[in-house]
Amino acid sequence: MHALEYSPTLPGYAVARLTGGTRGGPLTLLRLAHRTAPALPGAGWVRVRPLLAGICGSDLAALDGHASPYLGALASTPFVPGHEIVARALEEDGSTAPGRVVVEPQLHCGVRGVRPPCPRCAAGEPQRCESVAGEGLDAGLQTGYCCATGGGWATELVAHRSQLHPVPDALDDRDAVLVEPLACAVHAVLRSGAQGGDRVLVLGAGTLGLLTVAALRELGRPGRLLAVAKHDHQRRLAAELGADAVATPATMLRAVRFETGARLVEGRGTDPFLLGGADVCFECTGTAAGLRDAMAVTRAGGTVVMVGMPGRVTIDLAPAWQRELVVRGAYGYGIETHAPLGGGDVEPPRRTFEIALELAGRLRLGRLVGDPHPLSEYRAAIAEAASAGSRGAVKVAFAPGVGWAA
Amino acid sequence: MGSVMAPRPGAVVEVTRQTPPLMVPNGDGYVLQRLPTGARVVYAPDPLPGLRDPDGAIRRALLNPLDSEPLPALLRAGMRLTIAIDDISLPLPPMRWPDVRQRLVEAVLDLAAAAGVEDVELIVATSLHRRMTAAEVLECVGRRVFDAFWPDRLYNFDAEDPEALVELGTTDQGEVVEISRRAAESDLLVYVNINLVAMDGGHKSVSVGLAGYRSLRHHHNVHTLRHTRSLMDPPHSALHASCDRMGRLIEKQVRVFKIETTLNTDTFPSTVGFLNRREADWSWRDRAAAYGFSRSMAALPHARARDLFHRTRSPYALTGVFAGATEPVHARTLESIYRQHAVPVKGQSDVLTAGVPYVGPYNVNSIMNPILVFCMGLGYFFNMYRGMPLVRKGGVLILTHPLREEFHPVHHPSYIDFYDQVLASTRDPKRIEEEFEERFATDSWYRQLYRRSHAYHGVHPFYMWYWGAHALEHLGNVIVVGGQRHVAERLGFLAASTLDDALEMASQTVGRDPSVTHLHTPPMLVADVEPGAYDTGVP
Numbered sequence: 001m002h003a004l005e006y007s008p009t010l011p012g013y014a015v016a017r018l019t020g021g022t023r024g025g026p027l028t029l030l031r032l033a034h035r036t037a038p039a040l041p042g043a044g045w046v047r048v049r050p051l052l053a054g055i056c057g058s059d060l061a062a063l064d065g066h067a068s069p070y071l072g073a074l075a076s077t078p079f080v081p082g083h084e085i086v087a088r089a090l091e092e093d094g095s096t097a098p099g100r101v102v103v104e105p106q107l108h109c110g111v112r113g114v115r116p117p118c119p120r121c122a123a124g125e126p127q128r129c130e131s132v133a134g135e136g137l138d139a140g141l142q143t144g145y146c147c148a149t150g151g152g153w154a155t156e157l158v159a160h161r162s163q164l165h166p167v168p169d170a171l172d173d174r175d176a177v178l179v180e181p182l183a184c185a186v187h188a189v190l191r192s193g194a195q196g197g198d199r200v201l202v203l204g205a206g207t208l209g210l211l212t213v214a215a216l217r218e219l220g221r222p223g224r225l226l227a228v229a230k231h232d233h234q235r236r237l238a239a240e241l242g243a244d245a246v247a248t249p250a251t252m253l254r255a256v257r258f259e260t261g262a263r264l265v266e267g268r269g270t271d272p273f274l275l276g277g278a279d280v281c282f283e284c285t286g287t288a289a290g291l292r293d294a295m296a297v298t299r300a301g302g303t304v305v306m307v308g309m310p311g312r313v314t315i316d317l318a319p320a321w322q323r324e325l326v327v328r329g330a331y332g333y334g335i336e337t338h339a340p341l342g343g344g345d346v347e348p349p350r351r352t353f354e355i356a357l358e359l360a361g362r363l364r365l366g367r368l369v370g371d372p373h374p375l376s377e378y379r380a381a382i383a384e385a386a387s388a389g390s391r392g393a394v395k396v397a398f399a400p401g402v403g404w405a406a
Numbered sequence: 407m408g409s410v411m412a413p414r415p416g417a418v419v420e421v422t423r424q425t426p427p428l429m430v431p432n433g434d435g436y437v438l439q440r441l442p443t444g445a446r447v448v449y450a451p452d453p454l455p456g457l458r459d460p461d462g463a464i465r466r467a468l469l470n471p472l473d474s475e476p477l478p479a480l481l482r483a484g485m486r487l488t489i490a491i492d493d494i495s496l497p498l499p500p501m502r503w504p505d506v507r508q509r510l511v512e513a514v515l516d517l518a519a520a521a522g523v524e525d526v527e528l529i530v531a532t533s534l535h536r537r538m539t540a541a542e543v544l545e546c547v548g549r550r551v552f553d554a555f556w557p558d559r560l561y562n563f564d565a566e567d568p569e570a571l572v573e574l575g576t577t578d579q580g581e582v583v584e585i586s587r588r589a590a591e592s593d594l595l596v597y598v599n600i601n602l603v604a605m606d607g608g609h610k611s612v613s614v615g616l617a618g619y620r621s622l623r624h625h626h627n628v629h630t631l632r633h634t635r636s637l638m639d640p641p642h643s644a645l646h647a648s649c650d651r652m653g654r655l656i657e658k659q660v661r662v663f664k665i666e667t668t669l670n671t672d673t674f675p676s677t678v679g680f681l682n683r684r685e686a687d688w689s690w691r692d693r694a695a696a697y698g699f700s701r702s703m704a705a706l707p708h709a710r711a712r713d714l715f716h717r718t719r720s721p722y723a724l725t726g727v728f729a730g731a732t733e734p735v736h737a738r739t740l741e742s743i744y745r746q747h748a749v750p751v752k753g754q755s756d757v758l759t760a761g762v763p764y765v766g767p768y769n770v771n772s773i774m775n776p777i778l779v780f781c782m783g784l785g786y787f788f789n790m791y792r793g794m795p796l797v798r799k800g801g802v803l804i805l806t807h808p809l810r811e812e813f814h815p816v817h818h819p820s821y822i823d824f825y826d827q828v829l830a831s832t833r834d835p836k837r838i839e840e841e842f843e844e845r846f847a848t849d850s851w852y853r854q855l856y857r858r859s860h861a862y863h864g865v866h867p868f869y870m871w872y873w874g875a876h877a878l879e880h881l882g883n884v885i886v887v888g889g890q891r892h893v894a895e896r897l898g899f900l901a902a903s904t905l906d907d908a909l910e911m912a913s914q915t916v917g918r919d920p921s922v923t924h925l926h927t928p929p930m931l932v933a934d935v936e937p938g939a940y941d942t943g944v945p
Contacts, residue, residue: 245827245831247826251826251827254822254823254826254827255823255826255827257823257851258823258826258827258849261845261849261850261851262851263850263851263854264819264851266815
């Protein structure tokens with residue numbers, strides 16, 4: 001099979017960090033390889049052939065050496081990246097199974113075959129699984145970070161049947177490849193504790209930011225929804241997907257002040273900040289600047305939801321302390337027990353992916369996905385994904401099966 | 407004594423091939439601009455001679471008022487006296503020392519002291535304008551008054567202090583009248599006014615200067631401003647009619663002694679005296695100075711150029727001082743103003759051009775931001791007429807201004823949000839009024855900045871937009887020469903690099919070879935536009 005393989009070496013890592021491995025640099029940590037397909041780890045596992053596989057911000061962070069070393073310890077190398085996958089599964093005899101599937105990539109106890117499951121999985125919180133450092137299967141939080149499973153940037157990978165969700169015929173491949181990030185957005189919204197009348201801010205309008213806006217609108221109406229987007233097309237899409245107002249990073253502070261009636265404070269030696277502000281802020285950039293902004297514009301007692309994957313950052317935590325902010329991580333997806341925007345409990349609890357698939361059917365977000373690249377054009381694809389905003393793109397994806405001789 | 411030539415009246419001058427380039431204001435600088443042959447230039451009358459003895463004239467006015475007892479007869483020991491003065495928005499540029507307010511306030515205080523009046527307070531009638539700084543107040547009233555009264559008995563009006571306001575009633579048109587409690591509960595309110603243009607003064611002084619949002623919203627709104635034709639022609643202004651109704655209601659309950667003053671158009675000091683003169687009259691020395699001036703100002707960093715401009719003090723001379731009852735006083739004031747400002751013009755033109763200078767009423771010692779440029783162009787210059795606008799319905803207004811995206815963060819905080827949030831959503835004055843005004847007007851942060859800092863009231867940028875409401879309905883297009891394209895776009899304007907380009911762009915709206923009128927201001931003028939075909943005034 002063909003695959004893009006991520007093999008970190010210390011020199012390669014250093015070069016990637018220095019040269020910006022995703023910005024047209026040498027991409028020393030990634031190579032196109034012809035290798036044998038991963039073995040099936042056990043019963044319940046199947047082979048899967050990706051039709052489309054998205055490039056996520058977390059993939060880019062790994063490639064340019066900016067991902068947190070913390071996450072490195074929860075991966076096994078070399079691995080094939082790619083966890084946003086729409087695919088066809090293969091039967092045991094190698095024939096293609098009917099229909100398409102999206103892969104729920106989390107490698108929790110259920111997938112790993114760990115019995116009894118860890119306390120978190122037992123509690124129905126698979127995204128918090130404590131077995132991800134290598135029990136039952138090589139280390140890896142998700143498919144796409146585990147050397148045993150492979151990932152979506154390949155012509156083949158393996159997946160546990162419980163990871164596969166059938167894709168309704170009404171969804172095309174581009175709609176379906178966004179189900180995974182949409183599930184992240186759904187989980188973040190349901191986990192946020194946002195209430196119906198809240199003034200909500202979504203910082204960042206890449207894929208995650210835009211999908212968070214869409215999920216907020218679909219899952220219940222906040223009192224007022226403000227999005228911050230850097231580029232024109234992002235602003236247009238944020239408004240289309242349901243933001244009441246859209247600001248630029250330059251106008252963000254005043255826009256939130258205006259929307260929330262807060263007070264703007266400009267002190268010496270500090271960036272301006274608000275007293276008052278958003279009730280809930282979804283930080284979807286994963287950057288230090290994004291986190292700083294989130295803390296500067298979220299009201300005392302409010303909630304900052306970390307949706308974008310952060311790395312090592314330096315920020316002043318005094319606002320979080322003084323304002324008694326709730327800073328809440330929102331990682332992946334799992335089983336949702338909370339109803340949207342303060343509407344009580346979900347009965348019965350539902351998998352986030354099921355909710356995301358329903359939303360994907362309503363929203364038809366495939367327009368956010370550009371023309372897919374074959375794996376052989378990975379340098380161009382990664383460069384495009386790394387500068388998607390300035391190129392007018394949102395989601396860049398591979399079509400792994402394209403471009404190879406039959 | 408030598409013979410004294412009468413000052414030249416205003417004039418309409420046709421542009422010929424011999425006409426030199428015109429000196430056109432361009433924000434923090436000037437540009438020399440050549441108008442197309444056949445265009446007409448409306449020049450202000452030369453400055454009228456000032457009163458020879460201003461202090462004597464003031465004294466006489468106070469002792470011989472119109473429809474009122476002399477001021478000394480209204481003053482007595484034990485009474486409560488309030489003196490209100492116009493704020494820094496007048497005159498423009500600020501006048502050379504001594505400011506006429508100083509002369510008037512000192513004269514009134516002298517009479518009050520002679521009568522044994524002890525309970526005296528002076529209020530700067532800022533309405534929803536920014537609080538003046540101590541230095542600005544000092545410049546207006548002079549050291550003697552400032553030292554004696556500031557800050558306890560000389561202070562800025564606060565339209566957001568509920569304790570400091572009192573409701574006096576409602577007019578027959580349902581307009582709530584709420585003004586300064588101190589003024590309303592005084593035995594006598596003396597209002598000291600400067601009338602730079604015909605829009606100022608009259609009942610507007612008290613009913614606006616000492617009032618807050620609850621009252622102002624009845625006339626500072628889109629409907630009223632669309633029916634104000636023009637701001638410089640009070641009898642045809644719905645805004646002034648509303649102020650008159652309110653003023654009459656106030657004067658049923660409050661004894662008001664009005665003092666109004668008029669100034670001539672001697673706007674620029676002698677160092678840049680050529681700016682007061684018509685280009686055709688320039689000596690070679692004037693031409694060299696004008697060229698050097700425009701080039702050197704352009705070479706300076708614009709913040710530095712702005713700073714230099716704001717240090718300008720005008721040598722205005724007092725041409726009239728009238729005291730007594732508001733209405734007869736104001737009638738005399740308007741006569742005096744039109745005597746100085748009026749220029750007869752025959753017919754409208756397809757295009758009106760004007761340069762926007764560095765200062766307007768709302769950016770003294772501050773920045774002329776894009777909203778203020780809008781107000782200067784569509785609110786003030788468009789409205790410099792009586793009869794009918796200088797530009798025909800569907801015509802084009804061409805302004806000259808750099809139109810930078812630049813705001814004074816202390817003075818104009820709500821303007822920034824108006825520009826970023828409101829104009830990004832709509833430019834329609836009616837929608838702006840309905841969807842956004844209340845929020846800005848009641849925003850607690852703006853309120854705090856207005857009361858404690860030096861910010862214009864949160865609602866103020868809306869008034870700037872409404873000021874242009876009539877022009878927005880009337881004009882086919884607005885083009886800004888030299889303006890930044892994205893800023894022009896936000897305002898709903900077009901940007902052009904040169905006047906020639908702007909005229910080319912205007913031809914899309916008004917056709918080829920349009921008639922063009924250039925409003926040559928400052929100095930200030932009012933065009934008395936008569937019906938009829940466009941006429942350059944040349945036989």
